[in-house]
Amino acid sequence: MAFERGYGFRFPPYVPVWQRRAQAEAQLTQLRKLGQAVSPVVIEGRAIATTFWGKAWCRNLESYSDFANRLPRGRAYVRNRSVVDLQIERGRLRALVSGSRLYTSTVDIQPLGANRWKRLVGECAGKIDSVVELLTGTLSGGVMEVLCRRDEGLFPSSAEVSLSCSCPDGAWLCKHLAAVLYGAGARLDHQPELLFVLRGVDQMDLVNEAGSGGTLGRGLAAEGGLDGESLSELFGIEIETGTVAAPVEEVRKSSRKRKRNRPVEPTITSNELAARGVPSKIVQRWLRSGVLMYTRERGVYLKTRETEAKIVELQAR
Numbered sequence: 389m390a391f392e393r394g395y396g397f398r399f400p401p402y403v404p405v406w407q408r409r410a411q412a413e414a415q416l417t418q419l420r421k422l423g424q425a426v427s428p429v430v431i432e433g434r435a436i437a438t439t440f441w442g443k444a445w446c447r448n449l450e451s452y453s454d455f456a457n458r459l460p461r462g463r464a465y466v467r468n469r470s471v472v473d474l475q476i477e478r479g480r481l482r483a484l485v486s487g488s489r490l491y492t493s494t495v496d497i498q499p500l501g502a503n504r505w506k507r508l509v510g511e512c513a514g515k516i517d518s519v520v521e522l523l524t525g526t527l528s529g530g531v532m533e534v535l536c537r538r539d540e541g542l543f544p545s546s547a548e549v550s551l552s553c554s555c556p557d558g559a560w561l562c563k564h565l566a567a568v569l570y571g572a573g574a575r576l577d578h579q580p581e582l583l584f585v586l587r588g589v590d591q592m593d594l595v596n597e598a599g600s601g602g603t604l605g606r607g608l609a610a611e612g613g614l615d616g617e618s619l620s621e622l623f624g625i626e627i628e629t630g631t632v633a634a635p636v637e638e639v640r641k642s643s644r645k646r647k648r649n650r651p652v653e654p655t656i657t658s659n660e661l662a663a664r665g666v667p668s669k670i671v672q673r674w675l676r677s678g679v680l681m682y683t684r685e686r687g688v689y690l691k692t693r694e695t696e697a698k699i700v701e702l703q704a705r
Contacts, residue, residue: 415472415486426473426484429466429571436466436570440525442577444536448543449569455546455561462566470564471571476582481572485564487555493564495572496550499588500542508534508541509593519595523580524676542587578672581682656680656695658687665703674698 419426437443449455465471465485473484481495515531516522525532539545551565576583584591661671671689674680679698681690 413469415484415490419472419484424473427475428469429471429474429574430469431467431574434467436463437573437577439577439580440527440532441523441580441583442573442575444525444532445543445573445576445583446570448536448538449573451538452546455566455569458559458561458563458566459570461563462568462570465563465567466570466574471567474568474571474575476572476575476579476586478585478588481568481586483564483568483571485553485567487564491553491555491564493553493555493562493568494551495565495568496552497544497586498548504540505587505589505593512594516594519591519682520675520678522591522594523682525580542583544587578668581686585686654691655683655688656691657689661689661699664699666699670702 437446450459465487470486471483472486472490473482475482479497479499481493481497483493483495485491485493511534512531515528521527527535535542551561553562553564555562555564557563572586581591658668658671662668671680674695675682675689679692679694681692683690
């Protein structure tokens with residue numbers, strides 16, 4: 389049985405919060421000294437997630453009753469920075485979690501089925517103006533409702549998740565794995581594109597369908613679907629009232645405006661930005677505001693007319 393490994397039938401003693409955090413920091417330092425590239429989950433403040441995609445991931449996670457009993461301990465662990473490394477790749481979360489010792493935790497998630505993805509793309513056709521709009525979560529209420537639909541949207545159901553941890557806890561979902569699941573929500577705050585990587589789909593499919601003229605917003609409004617106020621309450625974010633059924637002409641005007649402001653410029657990498665004194669927090673802010681644009685390649689961004697001026701301005705401070 390899983391809980392026999394390492395401790396027999398006895399569980400390790402309780403580790404106080406301060407000691408757990410110090411231990412996690414020491415383990416992280418040791419991994420870096422060994423030359424291992426690690427990506428710890430660092431949460432500032434009490435909120436695990438603060439953006440649309442991060443919050444939506446956590447709300448989906450908490451909506452399944454078979455996760456409910458073990459999630460609170462996971463929240464405490466992730467807040468204490470016990471997830472010293474989290475890697476998100478196609479169909480898998482790989483993590484190292486600090487407990488009584490360092491445990492290896494793996495969450496396997498089935499890639500999104502082709503038919504389900506095709507249906508989502510079709511329902512969102514004509515409603516997503518750009519990849520920036522998609523990744524920042526500044527979407528119409530109707531699109532949000534479709535993408536976050538339980539069991540049918542982008543987020544995985546509990547039946548699509550397989551869990552494995554090297555800890556002695558024999559539970560299906562131990563506190564280390566719960567911390568990893570919450571850590572994924574925190575990571576989506578800063579790298580929302582990883583949700584699409586995890587589910588094995590290309591977010592550009594949604595943007596490429598922007599000119600297809602879907603009728604999602606009008607259909608939901610006519611059927612009494614979720615309005616802006618209800619969605620604001622559901623996702624805990626501000627949603628502009630009236631965006632569910634935006635007129636097609638307004639979408640076209642917005643698209644033309646974005647195209648005028650998006651010149652064909654060279655790309656710039658995250659390493660190049662760091663070398664020029666641009667911290668990652670500023671990079672994320674520029675991606676949200678349109679100073680930089682996402683590309684299909686991770687860590688490679690498209691420059692806009694504002695990029696160089698903003699870099700010069702930052703260096704002059």
